[in-house]
Amino acid sequence: EAQVTQNPRYLITVTGKKLTVTCSQNMNHEYMSWYRQDPGLGLRQIYYSMNVEVTDKGDVPEGYKVSRKEKRNFPLILESPSPNQTSLYFCASSGGEYINEQFFGPGTRLTVL
């Protein structure tokens, strides 16, 4: 089944404790992206990647890192999480014949205390 997976789905952590949210897609898509979604603000892009080893900042990259060593994986790293990073995070991918349609993962709800 074609899908985007994210792990973990839910995470409660404390300020300053490094964490990684994994994202993987099995559709051989070139493009992958991370968003955060907060009430009343809509989806805001954190980082995106056009292909392996190519990453670019989105609208709200501060406090986040990403890497794209393989086409299928695009992990989001929070080196020192802070409470203002409490949010719902979505990974998305697109490519091939679906170049104009982004497929979203199920979301990761992160709480930083």
Place this chain on the structure above:
Amino acid sequence: GQNIDQPTEMTATEGAIVQINCTYQTSGFNGLFWYQQHAGEAPTFLSYNVLDGLEEKGRFSSFLSRSKGYSYLLLKELQMKDSASYLCASMDSNYQLIWGAGTKLIIKP
């Protein structure tokens, strides 16, 4: 600056028709997207318009006017399962999506 405007919330009756409007201002334009998002779930793709006019897909239709920076999503024969948020997004000249905050649609029996 880049901006997407859509109503925060709308209410409609089961079986009726509802139109959700979206206005956009982006640096360049490479298409207008509509996504549906049920509470607590991921957004799912509904439609993509890059040329002016109406695109019909079953009960859902999407319209675009590039000269006016305007789009709408039309939902016919509303069902209770259509209760969701509807997200409008414009693709800019760098092929990045600029998202609106979403319109929460409430369907009443």
